Amino acid sequence: MSHAGLTRALKAWSTDPAELARVSVDRSGTVPDGLPDLVVFARDVDDVRRTVSYAAARGVPVVPRGAGSGVAGGAVAGAGAIVLDLSGLDRIAEIRPDDAIAVVEPGVVTADLDAAAAAHGLRYAPDPASAAFSTIGGNIATNAGGLRCVKYGVTRDAVLAVDAVLGDGTLVRTGRRTVKGVTGYDLTGLLVGSEGTLGVIVGATLRLSPLPAATATAGAFFATAEDAVAAVTALQRRGLRPSTAELLDRATLVAIDQAQGGDLHTRGQVFLLLQTDGHGAEAELAEAERVLRPLATSVETTTDPVVADRLVATRRAALPAVERHGRVLIEDIAVPRSQIAGTVAAVERIAASTGVRIFVFAHVGDGNLHPIVLAGSAPPEQVDLAVAAVFEHALSVGGTLTGEHGVGTLKRPWLAAELGDPVLDLHRRIKAVFDPAGILNPGKAI
Amino acid sequence: MSHAGLTRALKAWSTDPAELARVSVDRSGTVPDGLPDLVVFARDVDDVRRTVSYAAARGVPVVPRGAGSGVAGGAVAGAGAIVLDLSGLDRIAEIRPDDAIAVVEPGVVTADLDAAAAAHGLRYAPDPASAAFSTIGGNIATNAGGLRCVKYGVTRDAVLAVDAVLGDGTLVRTGRRTVKGVTGYDLTGLLVGSEGTLGVIVGATLRLSPLPAATATAGAFFATAEDAVAAVTALQRRGLRPSTAELLDRATLVAIDQAQGGDLHTRGQVFLLLQTDGHGAEAELAEAERVLRPLATSVETTTDPVVADRLVATRRAALPAVERHGRVLIEDIAVPRSQIAGTVAAVERIAASTGVRIFVFAHVGDGNLHPIVLAGSAPPEQVDLAVAAVFEHALSVGGTLTGEHGVGTLKRPWLAAELGDPVLDLHRRIKAVFDPAGILNPGKAI
Numbered sequence: 001m002s003h004a005g006l007t008r009a010l011k012a013w014s015t016d017p018a019e020l021a022r023v024s025v026d027r028s029g030t031v032p033d034g035l036p037d038l039v040v041f042a043r044d045v046d047d048v049r050r051t052v053s054y055a056a057a058r059g060v061p062v063v064p065r066g067a068g069s070g071v072a073g074g075a076v077a078g079a080g081a082i083v084l085d086l087s088g089l090d091r092i093a094e095i096r097p098d099d100a101i102a103v104v105e106p107g108v109v110t111a112d113l114d115a116a117a118a119a120h121g122l123r124y125a126p127d128p129a130s131a132a133f134s135t136i137g138g139n140i141a142t143n144a145g146g147l148r149c150v151k152y153g154v155t156r157d158a159v160l161a162v163d164a165v166l167g168d169g170t171l172v173r174t175g176r177r178t179v180k181g182v183t184g185y186d187l188t189g190l191l192v193g194s195e196g197t198l199g200v201i202v203g204a205t206l207r208l209s210p211l212p213a214a215t216a217t218a219g220a221f222f223a224t225a226e227d228a229v230a231a232v233t234a235l236q237r238r239g240l241r242p243s244t245a246e247l248l249d250r251a252t253l254v255a256i257d258q259a260q261g262g263d264l265h266t267r268g269q270v271f272l273l274l275q276t277d278g279h280g281a282e283a284e285l286a287e288a289e290r291v292l293r294p295l296a297t298s299v300e301t302t303t304d305p306v307v308a309d310r311l312v313a314t315r316r317a318a319l320p321a322v323e324r325h326g327r328v329l330i331e332d333i334a335v336p337r338s339q340i341a342g343t344v345a346a347v348e349r350i351a352a353s354t355g356v357r358i359f360v361f362a363h364v365g366d367g368n369l370h371p372i373v374l375a376g377s378a379p380p381e382q383v384d385l386a387v388a389a390v391f392e393h394a395l396s397v398g399g400t401l402t403g404e405h406g407v408g409t410l411k412r413p414w415l416a417a418e419l420g421d422p423v424l425d426l427h428r429r430i431k432a433v434f435d436p437a438g439i440l441n442p443g444k445a446i
Numbered sequence: 447m448s449h450a451g452l453t454r455a456l457k458a459w460s461t462d463p464a465e466l467a468r469v470s471v472d473r474s475g476t477v478p479d480g481l482p483d484l485v486v487f488a489r490d491v492d493d494v495r496r497t498v499s500y501a502a503a504r505g506v507p508v509v510p511r512g513a514g515s516g517v518a519g520g521a522v523a524g525a526g527a528i529v530l531d532l533s534g535l536d537r538i539a540e541i542r543p544d545d546a547i548a549v550v551e552p553g554v555v556t557a558d559l560d561a562a563a564a565a566h567g568l569r570y571a572p573d574p575a576s577a578a579f580s581t582i583g584g585n586i587a588t589n590a591g592g593l594r595c596v597k598y599g600v601t602r603d604a605v606l607a608v609d610a611v612l613g614d615g616t617l618v619r620t621g622r623r624t625v626k627g628v629t630g631y632d633l634t635g636l637l638v639g640s641e642g643t644l645g646v647i648v649g650a651t652l653r654l655s656p657l658p659a660a661t662a663t664a665g666a667f668f669a670t671a672e673d674a675v676a677a678v679t680a681l682q683r684r685g686l687r688p689s690t691a692e693l694l695d696r697a698t699l700v701a702i703d704q705a706q707g708g709d710l711h712t713r714g715q716v717f718l719l720l721q722t723d724g725h726g727a728e729a730e731l732a733e734a735e736r737v738l739r740p741l742a743t744s745v746e747t748t749t750d751p752v753v754a755d756r757l758v759a760t761r762r763a764a765l766p767a768v769e770r771h772g773r774v775l776i777e778d779i780a781v782p783r784s785q786i787a788g789t790v791a792a793v794e795r796i797a798a799s800t801g802v803r804i805f806v807f808a809h810v811g812d813g814n815l816h817p818i819v820l821a822g823s824a825p826p827e828q829v830d831l832a833v834a835a836v837f838e839h840a841l842s843v844g845g846t847l848t849g850e851h852g853v854g855t856l857k858r859p860w861l862a863a864e865l866g867d868p869v870l871d872l873h874r875r876i877k878a879v880f881d882p883a884g885i886l887n888p889g890k891a892i
Binding site for chain 1: 542543544545546547567588589591595599600602603612616617618619620622623624625626627628629630631632633635636638639640644655656657658659679682683684685686687724725726729730733780781782783784809812813814844845846847848849850851852853857861864865866868869870872873875876879880891892
């Protein structure tokens with residue numbers, strides 16, 4: 001379909017098949033059902049409003065897109081869609097150090113905001129693994145998490161206000177510049193994590209936090225996941241608040257060693273990376289160490305940034321090391337804290353019984369596990385079976401399908417199992433309020 | 447109107463005028479336009495569903511009610527309404543220490559939950575001043591704040607899941623038992639703070655946190671509010687995270703001295719109560735003291751619980767001391783951090799120019815100010831003028847009408863000024879999704 005009526009009024013757009021192919025996919029591996037009609041490179045909010053209004057009048061699907069770094073299929077665009085690329089709206093409009101807020105456009109890369117805040121002694125706390133290339137708009141759309149969330153909260157906790165273009169082209173501003181505020185419904189929270197289905201995020205007011213005065217780091221090995229989880233639970237129960245608590249399972253340690261020629265997997269079955277920060281970082285880590293020692297096979301602590309970087313690098317090496325073995329499905333379940341160890345064991349059983357290779361990383365401090373499924377390690381039906389079993393386990397222990405990546409297209413078949421029909425029905429009716437024509441990222445999230 | 451068709455099926459209810467009068471008001475001073483028809487004392491969720499379904503079929507307003515401790519008029523019930531009293535649903539169903547969650551009914555008194563959690567070394571962090579008598583359901587309805595929010599977040603941050611009866615009697619469960627989770631829209635967040643207009647909260651899963659290992663306390667006096675606010679801002683910018691940061695202005699100090707025969711008002715113009723907690727509490731307070739010293743006229747620090755209690759008691763004495771002078775309107779604006787000192791000054795100017803006595807307490811760490819307006823201190827039209835001027839000032843500096851108390855009936859006239867018409871229209875359409883018959887707490891919040 002030609003969209004000359006729209007493109008006439010735009011500053012930048014393309015129908016070049018190579019460009020369309022590039023913007024039709026994200027990092028989920030989901031293959032779209034054909035090329036979209038058009039990609040609009042938004043240069044200002046008017047471009048967004050114009051595109052959405054045009055599409056609403058004609059019932060054309062609009063797929064908003066930041067960096068395309070999503071892993072759940074939320075930005076995948078198929079035949080007949082208009083891709084609305086917001087990566088060009090990348091201005092940091094304001095940083096107000098005294099208010100500890102930033103006002104940004106959606107295409108700002110997360111790490112760039114963090115760096116800009118650092119110039120004022122501040123930081124943007126949410127740190128998804130994709131921070132170096134994902135955008136604030138995409139982080140908001142998925143309510144992205146990250147390593148520091150265990151202490152500093154997820155994206156939702158950092159978003160004070162959003163500007164959004166609704167499905168009829170209306171521009172609304174929700175929220176405020178204050179830390180607290182209860183006037184009206186929490187529409188900001190509703191838009192965060194709505195994966196582009198309720199509105200297109202065109203601006204945001206974000207909370208910044210001070211750079212920590214100090215950071216202390218520990219790396220520990222354990223004989224079992226139970227021991228590692230018991231250690232984390234014990235230190236949390238003592239009121240210690242790690243800023244990072246990451247677990248890698250044995251399969252992941254083996255993969256890292258294969259990639260780097262190291263001996264991690266000989267030192268324990270499970271690796272735990274722990275960090276504390278703030279004025280009491282060192283004292284807090286010393287207290288944490290007292291909790292870890294009796295449960296761990298080895299513990300290394302440091303305040304030396306070089307040693308700390310080496311320990312953190314182990315965690316960072318995990319996904320690339322696994323990806324060397326082929327295409328991966330990055331799952332993202334979260335479970336109550338008491339169910340973490342049992343869930344790691346369940347994933348191992350599922351891997352063994354289906355013959356599918358699965359690696360587990362976990363933001364263990366908040367019960368968010370990433371079972372990384374090696375797609376080519378078994379026949380597709382076995383892989384499907386394994387993924388289904390992982391989801392089923394998570395739901396059976398009171399967990400959720402997705403802790404921080406979003407539902408996208410990949411997890412939609414499981415949505416009703418988690419939410420139940422009455423709640424899913426509420427979702428559809430809320431969607432109709434924000435997007436009466438049903439054009440905003442249809443077929444995603446809900 | 448007789449509601450025999452409903453009461454036949456109920457376990458407990460009353461049409462006694464004295465009972466109806468009692469349940470028709472809250473602590474806002476708002477006078478209802480007559481007695482409600484009926485009060486239903488819910489004994490289980492079925493009573494709630496039955497009442498709401500009955501009312502929906504007949505277009506009868508339902509006013510949900512906990513302890514009636516609201517200060518914005520959210521629980522005021524007028525002629526023709528059914529009051530749905532949830533205070534009898536007061537069971538703590540579960541406390542799971544390893545998961546750090548509690549599952550409760552809405553009528554549980556906030557302090558009772560906190561006490562029950564303490565038996566497991568945990569606490570319920572949100573601590574509204576009303577905690578000794580307000581209920582969790584009411585706290586959720588208003589997204590209540592409190593003194594500890596500056597470090598531990600507001601009610602919304604502690605609510606993982608809610609059970610709610612929607613306006614057609616449907617029971618839904620939103621959220622989950624996990625700390626993180628992004629499946630579907632954030633309906634939990636939407637219900638929190640909706641002041642009974644979207645659903646009746648009949649259950650909640652709440653996040654608990656460890657009791658702090660230690661607490662350290664400082665009381666400081668300053669020559670000006672500017673100095674006190676500058677001190678708090680400076681320590682926050684250094685990454686110090688006070689668990690309490692409360693400011694009392696000179697008028698309040700005078701009122702406390704009048705009540706208690708003390709000399710607080712001779713020691714400075716402004717009092718700041720500061721607490722730090724956790725493993726590094728003492729070190730953190732020492733660091734804070736270094737920031738306070740050059741700006742304060744005096745600083746007293748302590749880790750002695752008795753001395754700390756005396757300092758905290760000063761803050762606690764504020765409202766009772768002011769209330770000795772007559773009926774008060776408790777305002778609740780919040781402003782960006784850089785605007786706090788200017789707002790205290792603006793309130794003083796407004797008091798002087800209108801002849802209305804206004805006292806200011808502030809949760810200064812998060813910019814939430816309570817200008818306490820002495821209703822009888824000037825003619826009603828002057829009081830209205832003063833309140834209007836306070837709201838106008840808050841909005842003009844990027845602030846909000848209400849930081850933690852809710853809109854209720856009292857702040858509704860100002861709603862459009864803060865939210866704008868397109869956003870207010872969204873509110874009405876969302877309300878229609880949850881409550882098609884428009885019977886849930888009509889005339890409140892939105």
